[in-house]
Amino acid sequence: MLSDSSAEAVVRRSRLIGNTKVTREDWMKLALETLISEGVEAVRVLALGQKLNVSRSSFYWYFKSRQDLLDQLLDYWRNNNTRFILEQAGRPAASITEAVLNVFECWLDERLFNPRLDFAVRAWSRHSAKVHRIVNEEDDARVDAIRAMFLRHGYADTEAFVRARVLYFTQIGYYSLEIVEPVSNRLSLTPAYLFTHTGKQPRQGEVEAFAEKVRVRTGS
DSSP: OOOHHHHHHHHHHHHHHOGGGOOHHHHHHHHHHHHHHHOGGGOOHHHHHHHHTOOHHHHTTTOSSHHHHHHHHHHHHIIIIIHHHHHHHTSOOSSHHHHHHHHHHHHHOTTTOOHHHHHHHHHHHTTOHHHHHHHHHHHHHHHHHHHHHHHHTTOOHHHHHHHHHHHHHHHHHHHHTTOOOOHHHHHHTHHHHHHHHHSSOOOTTHHHHHHHHHHHHHTO
């Protein structure tokens, strides 16, 4: 996850140690944070270079063009937000409720799924047919991974597909509405969410183990 302070740190460091030390990672971190906080139109080579206190020539050591940078931002989003959903949905689980809890980890740990980045890319997709197509493909891949998870636990094909869509799009809607609530509140509702998404009650100890894992990861 990229925090506001991470981008500021990149800028401060570039000013302290000189232009030659600005790396590709510095450009990417600042570009990602700019995409998240200001939108894709603000991701401009000149503006980023001014914040990093370097000339545009520094940019071209690492990127072919602004479009190359934008393509790499999309790759970053795909290789993080989508990848972790697919990995979590594919993890072995003794029950469907445990399997859903694996996916729930993405919603409660921004190292696995960065909702601000996801929202920024979706906003970008409203102005780019190419990005819109890519977002649709990634949504399909995420839903398909969750559908496969339900199939492995004995659900019929249509039911698995619908449950996967409900689980995934409910959470995307949660982010789109910018609903904010304490982690403790969400954890207290976890058994009800599990029953709603699976039609089954969690097994003994599953929710407690999930809650402890979340507390360790988030420090809450």
